Amino acid sequence: AGTVVTFGEALVSVRSAGPLAIGSPLTMHAAGAELNVAVGLARLGHAASWGGVLGDDELGEFLLRSLAAERVDASRVRRDVLPTGVMFLEARTPDVSRVFYHRKGSAGAQLTPHDVDRLLDRDLAWLHLTGITPALSERARAAVLHAAETCRRRSVPFSVDVNFRSKLWSAPEAAEVLPRLIEGAEVVIGSPEELVLVAPEGKTVEAAAAELLSRGVGEVVAKLGAAGARAYTAQGVFTAPAFPVRAVDTVGAGDAFTAGYLSARLDGEDADGRLRRGNLLGAFAVGQLGDWEGLPRRDELGLLDLGQGE
Numbered sequence: 001a002g003t004v005v006t007f008g009e010a011l012v013s014v015r016s017a018g019p020l021a022i023g024s025p026l027t028m029h030a031a032g033a034e035l036n037v038a039v040g041l042a043r044l045g046h047a048a049s050w051g052g053v054l055g056d057d058e059l060g061e062f063l064l065r066s067l068a069a070e071r072v073d074a075s076r077v078r079r080d081v082l083p084t085g086v087m088f089l090e091a092r093t094p095d096v097s098r099v100f101y102h103r104k105g106s107a108g109a110q111l112t113p114h115d116v117d118r119l120l121d122r123d124l125a126w127l128h129l130t131g132i133t134p135a136l137s138e139r140a141r142a143a144v145l146h147a148a149e150t151c152r153r154r155s156v157p158f159s160v161d162v163n164f165r166s167k168l169w170s171a172p173e174a175a176e177v178l179p180r181l182i183e184g185a186e187v188v189i190g191s192p193e194e195l196v197l198v199a200p201e202g203k204t205v206e207a208a209a210a211e212l213l214s215r216g217v218g219e220v221v222a223k224l225g226a227a228g229a230r231a232y233t234a235q236g237v238f239t240a241p242a243f244p245v246r247a248v249d250t251v252g253a254g255d256a257f258t259a260g261y262l263s264a265r266l267d268g269e270d271a272d273g274r275l276r277r278g279n280l281l282g283a284f285a286v287g288q289l290g291d292w293e294g295l296p297r298r299d300e301l302g303l304l305d306l307g308q309g310e
């Protein structure tokens with residue numbers, strides 16, 4: 001049936017139990033939006049592959065080990081002399097966390113169009129991209145635009161999670177590049193603000209979705225956090241509520257939603273089923289520390305069944 005491929009920058013996320021400035025205890029996790037999606041898909045039994053450039057260092061070894069343990073194919077990863085990127089996630093208060101990137105000049109930003117060609121040279125079922133990659137460097141931007149172009153040329157379906165990162169680039173810069181990236185995408189996912197950012201004419205999320213659909217995007221999915229999610233499709237607009245859960249760590253919930261949505265899409269589920277599985281994975285993700293650690297295997301999908309589960 002082919003492989004679901006994704007690529008981008010994987011990071012080591014170092015999470016603190018309290019303020020960093022006082023030396024709070026730290027734990028090490030594998031992270032990066034695309035890695036999170038790949039793990040979510042692999043846990044549900046999809047053949048998933050992650051690609052990118054990792055440092056030839058201990059942190060790169062840790063990320064490869066994590067991918068292998070989660071049965072994500074990483075056979076086309078390239079190693080580089082530059083260091084693997086790190087992200088500190090500081091629990092400043094129980095409700096407020098802060099992100100500090102140590103990723104400038106990292107191996108992950110060295111991705112090239114040639115790396116992409118190597119990665120996509122296979123039986124591709126689907127390609128998943130994010131709006132983080134074009135913000136990393138000129139060559140990473142060229143690489144991700146080349147990947148989308150390759151999909152359009154080969155008629156391979158692809159998805160884009162907008163994932164705007166204000167610490168990496170400005171909204172005007174993103175608004176210049178991202179509309180080109182999402183052209184012809186089968187699925188575009190984002191928060192309402194992110195969807196407005198990628199639709200030059202759209203002032204509201206509804207207008208943005210209508211514009212993207214009219215320009216050939218297959219479906220537009222708005223992540224609404226605790227309010228669930230909404231899909232704008234040629235068949236109409238569908239909304240599904242979030243699962244009521246206690247949140248321990250919300251970072252990674254959006255990527256989990258994306259993995260669930262894509263998983264259901266690959267399984268041929270309808271819009272309601274896709275939204276439901278997206279919300280379900282989001283709920284699993286927020287229940288545990290780490291971006292993806294709490295995600296379910298396929299036989300665990302019913303665990304959170306509270307009357308609306310699968």
Ligand code: KDG
Pocket residue numbers: 011013031032033034036087132165251252253254255291
């Ligand atoms: O969604 C979580 C990701 O954002 C996190 O793992 C780090 O990919 C990341 C980024 O670049 O911010």
